[in-house]
Amino acid sequence: MNNAFDLVEMLEGRRVVVVAGAGGVGKTTVSAALALGLAARGARGAVVTIDPARRLASALGIDDLGDTPHRVDPARVEAAGMRMEGTLDALQLDPQATFDRLVAREAPDEAAREKILRNRIYRHLSTAVAGAQEFMAVERLHELVDSGDYDAVVLDTPPARNALDFLDAPERMTRFVEGRGLRLLLGPRGGVGRSGWRALQAGGHMVMSVVERLTGAQLLTDISEFLQSFDGMYEGFSERASAVRFLLASDSSRFVVVTGPRPEPAGEAIALWRRLRDDRYPLGAVVVNRVHPQPGGGDSPPSALAALLADAGAPDAEGLAARAADALASARARSAADRHEIRAIAGALDAPPITTVPALDDDPVEVAGLARVTRELEGG
C-alpha cells in the first residue's frame, strides 16, 4: 500500500510531536522512526518513551535508556543507508525523577524540599495518583523544549486504556496538588481554620472524621502535610501545566494518532482525533501500523501449483497446493479486512491524512529496521 504523502516532511519544523493512540499499536516504534526521520533531515531531535522499551534501546544502540538523554551513534544510522544530517537523542521517562526535579526547582527552600521528598504520599505519587505519569510526561516535555537543546521532541505518550486520559491528566493532577477544599478542611491538623468553619457548616468536618475513623489519623496527617508542603508551589505547577497546554495547542506542535487496522484501536483513534480536533489541537496524521500487504498474483487461482509442487518433489502435491491456495485466500482476506478498516477510519474522520506501515513479525531490533519504518512513513 503506497502512502500518498511524506509524514516526516509534514512534521519538519515542529518543536513537539505527540504520538498518541491505544495500547499495543506500536506507538513507541512509530515515535522512534519519526524522530529518526526528523534527525536524518537535520533536526536536533529527541524521542521520549514512557514504557521501558529494551528492544528500542538496543535498536538505537543505547545500553541503558534512562532519564538522561543518550545520543544515537550516527554511524549506525549511516550504516542503515540513511544520511544523518542532525542528531538523535533518546530518553525514557522516569516519572519520580522528573517530579523530584520539579519539586527541587519550585520548592522555596531546602527544608521544604526535604519535607516533600520524605512525605509518604509524595513517595507514592508517581504510581498511585491517577494522571501522575501523564503529568510527568508533559513536564519532561516542557523541560526538554525549554532547554533549547532540541529542535524537535517526539513524545511517545503513556499507554492508557483510554488514550484521551493523556490530555486530561495534567489538569487533574494540578487540581489534586492544589487540593482546594481539602486544604480548608485539613488546615493545620488539630484545629479548624477560619475558612474551615464554612466548610464545617457544610458537613465537611464530619467527612474528615469519618475518613479518619476508617483509615486512622496517620493517613490524613500525611495528606495534610503533603498539601501544606506544596503551599506556594502549586501556582508554579499550574502555570507550567498551562504553559505546556499552550505549547501543545500552538502551531509548533503536531499530534500523530497511531492505530492498528482493527476495530477496537481504530475506534479509540477516531475518538481521539475528534477530541483533538474539537479542542483545536494541531493535527498531523493518522498512522495505521501493522497493515497486512496485499498479496500479488492478481485474482487468478493458482491452478498450475500442484504440477509445480509435484516437480519439486512434494509428497502430496494436490493437498499441498490446496492448503497453499487456502493460505493465499486468508492473506487476501486479511489484507482486504485491513483496507476496509482504513477506509472506515477515513470515512469516520472526513478523510484525514492517513499513512500506513506494513506488518512485521517483531518491532525493529536494529537501526536498519527502524529506518525501514521511517521510509514507510516518508511515503514508502
Add this chain to the structure above:
Amino acid sequence: MEGPPLIDRRMAFVLGKGGVGKTAVAAALALGLADAGHRTLLVEVGAETRTEALFGTAPALDEPVEVRPGLFALTVDAELATQEYLSIQLRVKPLVEMMARSRAFHQVTQAAPGLAELVTLGKIWDLATTVRDGAPVWDRLVVDSPATGHGIALLEAAGNARDLAGSGPIRDQAEAIEKVVRHPAATGIAVVAMPEDLAVTEAIEAVEILRARGMPVACAVANAVRRSPFSPADAQALRAVLADPAAGDAERAAATAAIAVTDGAHHDEREVEGLARESGLPVAVLPHVPDLAPGSGGLEALSAALMGDPAIRGAA
C-alpha cells in the same frame, strides 16, 4: 510454582498489557469454568466494559448479570465500590450521601495512594468470600485486571494500604484481603502475552515483579499463536516453486503466502518457548481466533482451547 492448577483456585486474576487479548482470555476462562459446572463471576474493573461485545449482554455496575448459564458478569467501578463500602461501614444513608457528594472526600480517595484500587480489590474479595446458606455464592471469580501496570497495582493495593493506614478498619480489612490474595490455594494469576518480542519481554518482567512481591503467579497464556499446516518437506517444495521460472504470478503468490504462514508459525513457536523458559511458568497456547462476536463460536473455541491446556488444568 506451588499451588493447584488455575482452574481449581477460587480467584483468577488475568493480567496483561493492552492489546494482548486479556479480556478475551478472561472471558474464555470464565466461560470454561461455568461450562464445567462452577457458578462463575466474571469481574471487569473500570467503568468501560468489553463484556457486552463478547457475550451480547451488557454487565450491570451494581448487580451481576447472567450472560450464559451459570456465568455472571459484573463491572466493578472504584467510585461505586467506595460508596458501597461507605454504606456498609456507616449504615446511615444521609451520611453516606453526604460523603459521596463531598469534594474533599473525593480528593482524599484520590490522594490516598491506592485507595481506589483497595476498594476495588475489597469488593472483589467481598464477592469471593460471601457465603449464603453455608455455601459460597460464587465458586469461581475471574478478574479481567486493568492493563499490566495497574493490574499489579490492584493486586498490591492491600499491602500498600496496610502500610499507609496506620490503624482503623481499613488496615484490618487490608490485612485480611492481602492474606487471601497472596494465598496460592485461593488465588491464581495468569499473565497473558502475544507471541511478539516486546510483549513477551514485558510479560516476563511482570512475572518477575509479581514473584518478587510474593504474588501467586499460576501460569502464562500465549494468545493468538499462529500454527502452520505445512511440514518442513512442504516448505522445501514451496520454496522450490518460487525458484522455478515456469511458475506464474498466481502460483508464486500462493507459495509466498504459504511460506509466510510457516515463517510466522516458527516465529511464534520461538516466542512461546522463550516465554516458558524465561518465566519458568507453564504456558497455555491459544490459537488466533479472528472473530469473537457473540454467535460466531469464536469465544467458545478459545474457551475450549484454554480449558484443554495442561497449563490451566494441570498435568493429567
